[in-house]
Amino acid sequence: MRIICPNCGERDRREFYYVGDAVALERPAEDADLAAWDDYIHNRENPAGVTQDLWYHEMGCSAWLVVKRNTVTHEVLSAELAADVKGAGA
Secondary structure (H helix, E strand, O other): OEEEEOOOEEEEHHHOEEEEEOOOOOOOOOOOOHHHHHHHHHOOOOOOOEEEEEEEOOOOOOOEEEEEEEOOOOOEEEEEEHHHHHHOOO
16 A cells, blocks of 8 residues: 655555554543543544544654555545644544
């Protein structure tokens, strides 16, 4: 899989560190029960299709990216700097 870093250009995905879903997880309240915390820490969705993921360009410019990709075809649809996506209210 190839990711186009906005700063460095097209790079192999091995230069990047996958962090997870770019959509913010809702953190349980501090007084939530153990089941809620267990679910928050250990369980994630694993959808087939288009996702938005957070990646860190570890072996490059050290940028945080939001990568839109298809988990079925491995096609990368877009990659944007996370700061730009956050600033746009996404």
